[in-house]
Amino acid sequence: MKSFFIALFIGFSIFAHAQTSLKGTITDEKSNKINGVIISIPDLHKETKSDENGNYQFNQLPYGNFIVIFSHPEFDAVTSAITLNTSEVIHDVILSEEHSHHIDEVIVSTVFNKIQSQNVMKVENKKIKELQQSGAATLAEGLSKIPGVSNISTGTSIGKPVIRGLSGNRVLVYSQGVRLENQQFGEEHGLGLNDSGVESVEVIKGPASLLYGSDALGGVLYFNPEKFAKSNSYSSDFSQKFFTNTLGSNTSFGLKTSSENWKFLIRGGYNIHSDYEMPNGNRVTNTRFEETDLKTGIGYSNKSFSTTFRYNLNNLNLGLPEEIGENTIKKDPDYPRQGVLNHIASLHNTLFFKKSKLDFDFGYIANDRNEFEDSKIPILRMDLQTFNYDIKYYLPKVGNFETIIGIQGMNQTNKNLGEEILIPDAKTKDMGFLITSNYEWNKNVIQAGLRFDNRSVETQTHGEIGEEGYFEAINKKFHSFNASLGYKTNLLEKLTLRANLASGFRAPNLAELTSNGVHEGSNRYEIGNSNLKNEQNIQADVNIEYGNSHFEFFVNGFYNHINNYIFIAPTLDFIDDNLVYNYMQANSVLYGGEAGIHFHPHPIDWLHYTSSFESVTGKMSGGENLPLIPANKLNNTIRVEVKSFNWLKKSYVSLNLETYLKQTKVSAFETSTNDYSLLNFGLGGNINLFNTKFEFNISGNNLLDKEYISHLSRLKTDGIPNIGRNIMLGVNFNL
CATH class of the missing domain: 2.60.40.1120 (Carboxypeptidase-like, regulatory domain)
Structure with missing residues (x-):
């Protein structure tokens, strides 16, 4: 090779x-x-x-x-x-x-790298800076501000993204152009990324297996790293945020420099929080966490070649909440706790030819996960190492036809180094082949593609037959053909229609295939099923959007049919006083969508009103509800923007009301949740005073200190409310 x-x-x-x-x-x-x-x-x-x-x-x-x-x-x-x-x-x-509110962004996650107006898929593109201004303490919390995206949370430290009702291994995450692998099968395993040094996020809401293979059945979160400095320039910056509820602090410092051909940057981040406070004044014990993050990158480009190397080190130390106990403002997590050390290295290369180009990218991820019960010696330690490769050749353009052929793959090893074992030592290998074409004429675009994937999973025998922690060796192979077809046209000058039909798949993960023991995070005995088949889906998606200088609206609708949907269900058996749960499969369907408007009337262009509504329904073939389906949500925001006012530049004031409806369509082992509304506030701008320039923003979430329980909170079974009022003060200096 x-x-x-x-x-x-x-x-x-x-x-x-x-x-x-x-x-x-x-x-x-x-x-x-x-x-x-x-x-x-x-x-x-x-x-x-x-x-x-x-x-x-x-x-x-x-x-x-x-x-x-x-x-x-x-x-x-x-x-x-x-x-x-x-x-x-x-x-x-x-x-x-x-006059416009939105820039026609370049979409990186859909291989042809078109601007959004040329793209057949509707891809949400959000600046991380905008999500940070919402007052979110973590990246996962900020993502829930995007229509169609939610967050399964365990306190403030652990969050898992949900796209249109699908989560876990059904949502693929890319960071630095590399597929992120960090034991994401676990309910108590968070996103594992820090927002420091991240420029933006692109969200594909729907199957993207054609582009990425297994685990992109529900969608993709594609995080774009921050850009290098302008050519022949140097810059540095420092930012600091404080959070009143968790007495938390978020610090980031970066510097970057570039010549005509060489680019370099480095950024460090530090995030620390105490237990979060509920509206009743009590704190939720052991929701505290501490996170250290380092990102660096170096790039070189000339008339024929471009290469970029990036590296990310993330060290996360977090508590695992079990009850409301002693109220403290300590920052150091108590037992039980997790320690997660994550390395991401990526190398992206492009060769430019006269009429074509070749991308060949490589990634390496090392995830060292430790869980501690009552001492500094980890009772559970899993070492996951993953090597990825992604090679795409962009064929010479023929008329209006553009075509890409590619090969992608992954080699992965999982090793257990602790006393307790949740999943066995294993080796996983992926290889996929794809071809996709784009044809554009006038204001119409058609894009289609085919892909074949093969995955092999091989595990080792561990333990004694009949005992907890026994894993029988398996050697399984999974394969799948997938296709997609998309069409974009302008029905009117400013009215755009996008229609997509795509299939996707997900191979069962190690926990679903091999589990045999008590899952401490869920307090249940889980038994895997080595006979599980691929999840295979087909989704239809329609998007209509209109936009002029002062009014915009969008409507997105989807219907997602999934064969062999994998779920876990209780039996009537008990092992050591723990109820036994088995992994099973059934055909399922999810449907719903998002709709919204943005109004900024002339001549008062400084006034913006946005409103959006999102809804998802998930059912199994027998009529039962799927678990972890987010509640319907209505979001309304009024925002005032002023370009210049003496020493205050580009200032804004916003008032936001998030309304979550009752969620009574729950699975057999879930609890329903009531409706609630959260009032949020934002204020910010650039200050130029006494030759000092800096940016500031203040946000207030849950201003009325409303007591509520999110349907996607893993603490709801214990009746523990979510976080109360939280004020964030942030400043950023360009040094």
């Missing part, structure tokens, strides 16, 4: 020397030249600024098709798809005064 990649590199490099320049002039609608416009080419990690005459220029660029973004604080951003196929390309741009 190594010699194969070397041969590819040498062979293709021979044809990779074609180069071009890109230049142009940027003006406003009155033909005035605009100075200081930032022009960036994300694929090449290149960026420049327009001069006082509105001119810009890039030299020594490779041939190919690229997205170029033109942005300025006082104008609407423009995103252009430009073909570089001659020695010099001229591209002039006219910018309009800023």
Whole structure:
């Protein structure tokens, strides 16, 4: 395999020397030249600024098709798809005064890297900065602000994302362009990511197995790392946030520098919180946590080649809440607790040819998970190591046809080093082949693709027959064919229709195949089923959206049929006073959607009103409700934005009301939850005072200190309410 990649590199490099320049002039609608416009080419990690005459220029660029973004604080951003196929390309741009609320973002998670207006799939793109301004203490909590996304929580420290009612191994997470593997099968295992050094998140709501293989049956969360500094520049920043409820602190410091070809950045983050306080004044014992995060990256690019290496170290020390006991404001987690050390390394490479390009990416993830009962010696220790590879060749464009062929794979080993064993030592291997094409004409786009995947799972025998912790060796193979078909068109000038039909699959995870013992997080004896089959689904998704300068609306509807849905159900048996649960399968269906509006009337463009509603229903073929289906949610926000006011720039004030309806459609071993509403507040802006510049924001969540229990809280079975009023104060300095 190594010699194969070397041969590819040498062979293709021979044809990779074609180069071009890109230049142009940027003006406003009155033909005035605009100075200081930032022009960036994300694929090449290149960026420049327009001069006082509105001119810009890039030299020594490779041939190919690229997205170029033109942005300025006082104008609407423009995103252009430009073909570089001659020695010099001229591209002039006219910018309009800023009225829009949304920028037409480049979507990275859908392989063709189109801007959203060209994409056949509706992909939610949210800046992490925007989620942070909501006052969320963790990344998982912030994600729940996105329509169609929820959060299964255990206090404030543990959160697992839910997309349209599907969670766990049914939602695939990508970080730094690498598939994240961190024992995500466990209910008490969190997301395992820190928001420090993350630029944005893209959410695919629906099966994405064509693009990513197994475990993308329910959707994908694709976290984009922060960008490098502009070419020939240096920057550094420091941010600090304080949280009143948990007496918590979140600190981040970063610096980055770039030359014309080389890029470098490093960022450190530290997050620490006490037990959260309920509206009644008591604290939920052992919901405290401490997190240290380090991210670094180095990149190089020239006219024919681009490479980026990134590394993330995350060390998380968190408590496992069991009851409301002694009220303290200690930060150090008590027993039982978890210690999770996670390493993510990624290497992304692109070779540019005259009419095509080759991406070959590699990733390595090491997840060391420790659980402590009453001493510093872990009773449970699982070491999971994963190597990923992803190779895609973008064939030369033929007319309006673009085609990608690729191969993706994963080699994974799981080892147990502690006294207690939840899942056996195992080896997992994945390999998938895909082909997908995109055809665009006028304002219409069709995209289709096929994929084949094969997964093998091999475990070792452990323990004695008939005893807890006995695991019989298995050697299982799973395979699946999947396809997708999508269509996008403009019904009217500003009315867009997207329709998608796609299949997806998920191979059973190790816990579902092999479990044999008490799962302490759920207080039940779980028995796996080695005869489980693939979950296989097909989903229809329709999106309609309209947008002009002052009014936007969207409606998303979906219907998701899943064959062999895996679930866990109680039996009538007990082992050592613990009720026995077995893993089973049944055909299931989920349906629902999201709808929303955004109104900012002329001439009061500073006033914004947004409203959204989301709903999911999940049923098994026998009529039983699926577990962990989020309650229907209504979200209303009024936001006032002021560009400039003396020493205060780009300020905003927002008032938000989140309303969760009753959830009575619950599975046989779930409890229902009542409706409730949460009032939230936000305030922020940029301050320029006495030659000091910094950004600040204040947010207040659950301002009325409402006592409530979220349907997706794992503490609800003990009647423990969620967090009470929480005020966050944050500042950011560009040094």
